[in-house]
Amino acid sequence: MDLNYSAEDIAFRDQVRAYLDANLPKDLQQKVLNHKRLSKEDFVRWHKIVAKQGWVGTGWPVEYGGTGWNAVQRHIWEEECARAGTPPILPFGVNMVAPVIMAFGNEAQKKYYLPRILNCDDWWCQGYSEPGAGSDLASLKTRAERQGDHYIVNGQKTWTTLGQHADMIFCLVRTDTGARKQEGISFLLIDMKTPGITVRPIIMLDEDHEVNEVFFDNVKVPVENLIGEENKGWTYAKYLLGHERTNIAAVGRAKRELQFLKRIATEHLKNGKPMLEDPVFAAKVAMLEIEIMALEVTVLKVISEDSKRRGPGPEASMLKVKGTEVQQMLTELMVEAVGPYSLPFDRHYLEGQEAHSVFGDDDAAPLASYYFNFRKTSIYGGSNEIQKNIITQMILGL
Numbered sequence: 001m002d003l004n005y006s007a008e009d010i011a012f013r014d015q016v017r018a019y020l021d022a023n024l025p026k027d028l029q030q031k032v033l034n035h036k037r038l039s040k041e042d043f044v045r046w047h048k049i050v051a052k053q054g055w056v057g058t059g060w061p062v063e064y065g066g067t068g069w070n071a072v073q074r075h076i077w078e079e080e081c082a083r084a085g086t087p088p089i090l091p092f093g094v095n096m097v098a099p100v101i102m103a104f105g106n107e108a109q110k111k112y113y114l115p116r117i118l119n120c121d122d123w124w125c126q127g128y129s130e131p132g133a134g135s136d137l138a139s140l141k142t143r144a145e146r147q148g149d150h151y152i153v154n155g156q157k158t159w160t161t162l163g164q165h166a167d168m169i170f171c172l173v174r175t176d177t178g179a180r181k182q183e184g185i186s187f188l189l190i191d192m193k194t195p196g197i198t199v200r201p202i203i204m205l206d207e208d209h210e211v212n213e214v215f216f217d218n219v220k221v222p223v224e225n226l227i228g229e230e231n232k233g234w235t236y237a238k239y240l241l242g243h244e245r246t247n248i249a250a251v252g253r254a255k256r257e258l259q260f261l262k263r264i265a266t267e268h269l270k271n272g273k274p275m276l277e278d279p280v281f282a283a284k285v286a287m288l289e290i291e292i293m294a295l296e297v298t299v300l301k302v303i304s305e306d307s308k309r310r311g312p313g314p315e316a317s318m319l320k321v322k323g324t325e326v327q328q329m330l331t332e333l334m335v336e337a338v339g340p341y342s343l344p345f346d347r348h349y350l351e352g353q354e355a356h357s358v359f360g361d362d363d364a365a366p367l368a369s370y371y372f373n374f375r376k377t378s379i380y381g382g383s384n385e386i387q388k389n390i391i392t393q394m395i396l397g398l
Contacts, residue, residue, distance in 0.1 A: 020080060020084040023053070024049075024085070028085075029084065035369075036349070037208065037352070046089070048120055055067055056094060059095070071300065078251070083252065083255075090124075092170075093120075098117050104236050123165050125162060125169045127142075127157040128172055129158050137382075143177075144221070152218055155216050158213045160212045170227075172186075183234065186227075188226055190216075190221050190225065194219050196216060210373075241381065248320050248323050251323070258292060261330060261334055262285065264334065302315045317391050338361070338363070338367060341359075342368045344365065
């Protein structure tokens, strides 16, 4: 793989930079760069700005409203968005359920849902994990019983990210209790306004409402909301998880945060010298930088394979493992760099109610919260232990 940008790639990068410079609202940029919390309005606002340009579906085929960009162009876009400090385009609609609808949905589903996903007319959330079915997702117990032209859904999902804002949820449900557990699962699209759905917040250690429990009590779902064939949902779920794990790597953000880490490690002192001059700490930063470089090369390879319509393979599990390890290492070294300055908790600053932290160090104020939040990354999307099993079986053949 040629890792040098061509003249065309450089011109494209310049075009992207000019667009971001002209269109990224400064208040959103400062929230991202300063590790503050983003509201629903922040996410939707940026999504609609990008949608107006026609650049939301970066990996989508042109016939569905996508950009038609190649793998290198998509990588440049993600890298430049991270460099500039844009809010993320949330993956649940664009990068998770949309590829499933494109690959396995019928024409009516594609025609209705895909334009709405591109324009953020619907906020999507993911209904996969349950209290007894996390990494062992095939053990899910949420039931969907066919009654005429509807399914009746009963059960519970948990760790539903930003489900309190959602208009739609894509759910794995059990439609055949007598089959092998992977073979009795179906993939349903459910309107969150349907009677019988209750969303209960899960408040995390940093007092943030990011995840939820979702309960289904005799929820009536039209059969037309079934994706593909009944009892074939496990196939679709694996396809979706491949896309999720590829995107979890977040190389562009890691590169931006590496520069932030180096800056604060230069400004904070140990024994009268910058932390970055401490040999042990500097060695950790150097090793992290090497890991990020290797991760970037692997991401480019996997994206290139996906562009050939092969779909993400088991290599996506490699990206998930290494990408989340890198993210956690970054947050660990940030806290180490600032030491006790990361300890105070300033919720008002995190939520943008104050321009500066009351404790006097705006860089350090969010870092403990940032660190704790990123403990989740090695668990969601299938825990890293599960991903290593996939790598062992599918790549190493053991």
